[in-house]
Amino acid sequence: MSLVIQEQVSLRPYNTLAVDVRARFFVAVETLEQLRAALAWAKQREIAVFLLGGGSNLVLAKDLDVLVIHLQLRGINVLSEDDEFARVEVQAGENWHAFVQWSLAQGYSGLENLSLIPGSIGAAPVQNIGAYGVEVKDHLESVLVYDRYAQQTQRLSEKECQFAYRDSLFKRESGRRVILSIIFKLPKQATLHLDYGDLRGYLNKQGITEPTPQAVSRAVCEVRAAKLPDPAQLANTGSFFKNPVVSAEHAQKLKEQYPHIVSFVQDDGQVKLAAGWLIDQAGWKGLRQGDAAVHAQQALVLVNHGNASGQQILQLAAQIQADIKQRYGVELEIEPNIIA
Ligand SMILES: Cc1cc2nc3c(=O)[nH]c(=O)nc-3n(C[C@H](O)[C@H](O)[C@H](O)COP(=O)(O)OP(=O)(O)OC[C@H]3O[C@@H](n4cnc5c(N)ncnc54)[C@H](O)[C@@H]3O)c2cc1C
Incomplete structure (x- = not known):
């Protein structure tokens, strides 16, 4: 063609x-x-x-x-299947959420917490998409790429992709490798992750005490739909800032000043702060500058009410970053890719 x-x-x-x-x-x-x-x-x-x-x-x-x-490369292919796992190869142009739903319908688990994340399969490894305590790397076996430097295809194992929080080799060497397809290794006996973001509490309220992966997926979709604006209704690019990580000492000082600060201790002793909480407390929620605005219900999301330019969105983001730095001594890093 x-x-x-x-x-x-x-x-x-x-x-x-x-x-x-x-x-x-x-x-x-x-x-x-x-x-x-x-x-x-x-x-x-x-x-x-x-x-x-x-x-x-x-x-x-x-x-x-x-x-x-x-x-726009398409296709989903089950490579092998036994009692424990299915290995599935998915082409880059497939829609992420549609694939998650397809996998659950086949009885394959693992991706339920990542339901309703917009975008394509091919971009999922770029920032190692994650939600509710699960990241794409957790169930990814390998990635087939076209390396533009070497001018050939190459298969990279999960380890070789160098995944980290919202980061990967593909993000660090942006544009070099075109992701063509991913092989997922999906368990057939589910190990559910319900403790992050109180998914368990949400399911319990529905009277579901022994949820299936599909029930978890439905809960994730409902919680997300209540919290995040649907880009089809109100233009946005999801979380605009990464959650910042600070030293234990810095976090302790902030806790003394702001006892309700939302924080999570990391394995290495550093502390991850909820960027949305910082921005909300600083009074930015709902603030509008022309058509660029901070979402009225979710301070972590910047929205375009109509004709905002990328520059106007970035100007608003820069003001938020400066204010958060001044108030809390914390640097906020922008999560989406800026093409300027
Ligand atoms: C409402 C909303 C909610 C969101 N929630 C989450 C969330 O919970 N967790 C999360 O992690 N993210 C979230 N996101 C961000 C986004 O959905 C993900 O980053 C997604 O993986 C982006 O996919 P995309 O196809 O739209 O990528 P694009 O925006 O098209 O591209 C993103 C980057 O990947 C590169 N890229 C795209 N395709 C390929 C390819 N095949 N090979 C190599 N590079 C490629 C692009 O050049 C670009 O640098 C959210 C976004 C929105 C709008």
Whole structure:
């Protein structure tokens, strides 16, 4: 199939923050051959490329003078299955949540806590998506990538992906490797993680004391839908800031000043603080500057009420960062990828 390269394409429908910037060139690829051809086309013309999945983790702050490659590779394939595990290969262009639902319907567990995270399979390892105490790395066996430097495909084990909190090799060496597919190893006997974010309490209130993975998935969807705005209704890019990690000493001082501060002690003794709590306490919740705003119910989420630019969203974020630094001595790091 030949490539259809479009020019001057609005990216508004392709990013959940609904920022209206243009791509100089845009192409959808459905196969590895098309990907190679698109990369060669850009190389020949000395044009940079940008890899696009579902656009749910981006702040597009200017028109992109590049070839945007929209990854549309499709397919789900069960490689092997025994009494304990199923090994499933999923192509990068599949939708994350749809795959989670498919896996649960087959009787495979492990991904239930990651229900309703927007975006594509291919982007999931980039920031090692996580929610309710589970991360994609927990059930990922390997990733097939196209390495643009070596100009060949390569299979990376979970260890080789160098996963960390909202981080990976793919994020650190951004743009070098195109993720083509993932092999998941999914347990058939579920080990549920219910203690994070009080999922157990939510299920108990529903009278569910011995939940199935599907019941956990439904609970996660309900809790998330109540807390986070749906990008289809109100444009946003999920959590705008990472939860900051500070020393035990710093956390102790903050606790003395703010006894209700939300914090989690880490394995290494450092303390993770809830960024949303800090921003909320500082009075930013619901604050609006033109069409850029802090969500009225969730201080961690910045929203676009209509025509905010990426720059306006980033200006609001910078003011929040400066205020949090001044009040608490804490640096907030932006979570989505800024394309500026
Ligand atoms: C309402 C909402 C809730 C969210 N909740 C969570 C959450 O609970 N936990 C969480 O971790 N995240 C969350 N996110 C963030 C987001 O959903 C994830 O980061 C998701 O994995 C992004 O997928 P995407 O396909 O939209 O990626 P995009 O936004 O299209 O791309 C993100 C980055 O990955 C790169 N990329 C995309 N595809 C590939 C590929 N195939 N190969 C190599 N690089 C690629 C892009 O170049 C870009 O740098 C949320 C977002 C929203 C809007």
